[in-house]
Amino acid sequence: MKKWVLRFLFLLIALMGLYYYYHFFGSSNNEGLSCTFYKDTGWLCPGCGGQRALHALLHGNILEALQYNVMIILYFPLLAFMYIALVEVYIVKNSSFLAKYALPNWFAYFFIVAILVFFILRNIL
Numbered sequence: 001m002k003k004w005v006l007r008f009l010f011l012l013i014a015l016m017g018l019y020y021y022y023h024f025f026g027s028s029n030n031e032g033l034s035c036t037f038y039k040d041t042g043w044l045c046p047g048c049g050g051q052r053a054l055h056a057l058l059h060g061n062i063l064e065a066l067q068y069n070v071m072i073i074l075y076f077p078l079l080a081f082m083y084i085a086l087v088e089v090y091i092v093k094n095s096s097f098l099a100k101y102a103l104p105n106w107f108a109y110f111f112i113v114a115i116l117v118f119f120i121l122r123n124i125l
Contacts, residue, residue, distance in 0.1 A: 003092045010087045022058045025051065043123050046071060046115045071118050074111065 037045040049068035056065035088097040
């Protein structure tokens with residue numbers, strides 16, 4: 001029973017974060033966090049536009065979200081998986097979760113290469 005309460009609590013925390021982005025992000029008094037890397041170098045980092053992309057996705061604007069940052073196709077599902085894995089392994093202490101749902105090693109290499117290619121292409125095009 002306690003495990004389900006913890007799962008529900010952390011699901012509620014995630015939903016509250018999404019609620020915040022849906023209702024308050026982009027309002028006149030809340031423009032979100034600015035990118036320090038962009039401010040210092042003038043280059044767009046692989047995460048630039050991610051906050052606006054999440055806001056657009058939550059409002060059902062998929063094409064607008066992809067224009068802000070096309071890597072959201074990989075970022076948000078991976079972040080959701082990592083959040084679930086964090087809760088299951090470290091909070092709920094579900095030791096069988098990683099045995100069932102661990103990402104293969106090739107995915108890490110693919111993800112790093114995809115981020116590097118995206119970073120280079122978005123700054124030269």
